[in-house]
Amino acid sequence: MNEVRTRFAPSPTGYMHIGNLRTALYGYLYAKKEGGKFILRLEDTDAKRYVEDAVQIIYDTLKDAGITYDEGPDIGGPCGPYVQSERAAIYKKYAEELVRLGGAYYCFCDKERIESLKDENGVGRYDKHCLHLSKEEVAEKLAAGVPYVIRQNVPLEGTGSYEDLVYGKVSVDFKDIEDGILLKSDGMPTYNFANVVDDHLMGITHVIRGSEYLSSTPKYNLMYDAFGWQRPVYIHLPPIMKDAHNKLSKRNGDASYQDLVAKGYVKQAIVNYIALLGWSPKTNTEKMTLRELEENFSLSGLNKSPAIFDEAKLRWLSGEYLKEMSGEEFAALATPFLEKSKAYGKYDAEKLLAIVKTRVDILSEIPSKLDFLEEYGKIDPALYFNKKMKSDAQIAKTVLPAAAQTLAGVEKFENAELYAALVALAGDLGMKNGQVLWCVRIALTARENTPGGASEMAELLGKERCLARLSQAEGWLKEE
């Protein structure tokens, strides 16, 4: 049994899409699961599409997501170079070899002739014109320096079939496949050729890629067969959609991995979530770390229908990761976001983080959850009304002054003590706990909803602010 070798072969054309990342993740997971190797290869044969920082983004994203590779452009390996633009000579050699084997041929047709083959709809296919050139004619043109490409020689009849591990049997008639260009006139190969040569030379046993290659795979198999190479196992993956009609893509302004990280989604949650888009674990446990994914991944759980990216579920997962973190871990991740809050620097950071930890799913929500602390202002008396607590502005008028007095006397300004003191006050006043607590909380925060009860808010605010706010609130009540 040969060692399993999978690869991720992105084209450095911009940002790392969620779909690309998932393809990389599955390749990585399968290799790990099988104790094999995962390889990174850059497919940069199209100079026109090259984007400056794209390569670095690919490295950074994979690293950030924890997807490590055993061989790749920046770390080397036995099958290098791992950048296609550095392998031009290799492709040329194999293209010429394929010509010798009859699987390809030189083509000297110019653009005009190719255009003339197309019908009014721009649809047309190459007519194998140059396939019929004699050896001498070819040699002559080559010697004369006539520009050429090398085309694949696809049979006119027959059917190409293969067994895809997720889609099952896929068949395409050769008559529906054009003699595509393998080697461009600039000497570089097209994807259609480079992927075959590289996957073979790099010993790739399992090709994991997007379903857009489903119907072109038979022509790759034609090349494997012509060379006498063993065909790899194919695993095509359905696309990740933005909605029922559109694929998730940066072009549509959809979130990339780094966008999601910047928004404050927990990285592990992102990886966990995308693993679930198109794959389902055997058990009902969906929350899994990368390590757990490595153990549980299996090709049989792969799904063949497109999956719509659901940010709501990602949020939930992110929140789950946040909640189970230790205070230190959470602080490390959350502090940069906490610094953007109006409350930052004015309150005990540890307390702020503790309050926000179970109330936030993504880190970027932190400022808005805390800003209210610094937005204290005139209180609408209606806020004091609460049916269940049986409280209203009238009750508040007697509660607030008494509460101010009580709080002034609390030594240890901490939740437990404050709660006890306020409950005791309720007893003294002959009121329900809720009547006192509700009124105090409203007076302290000027908000109907706050991330914590009256005593917690009081602790956070501190004695000085509490007393000041209480007296201010009392004043506003009297104006009514």
Add this chain to the structure above:
RNA sequence: GGCCUCAUGGUCAAGCGGUUAAGACGUCGCCCUCUCACGGCGAAAACCGGGGUUCGAGUCCCCGUGGGGCUACCA
């Protein structure tokens, strides 16, 4: 247009000829509770349509409909 391919709740998704058609997110309700959140419990919610095959079809076959892909000197 031709070819490839997909189709279970709003979303992800289990199911692989016989099930009360899982589970998760979301939604809604209840409980807990000093509001919110957390947590607990519960509910609503699906087999695209039509033909077959079969004792029996979400599961197999065909057609239709709808979606996605390919049809580049892009990948």
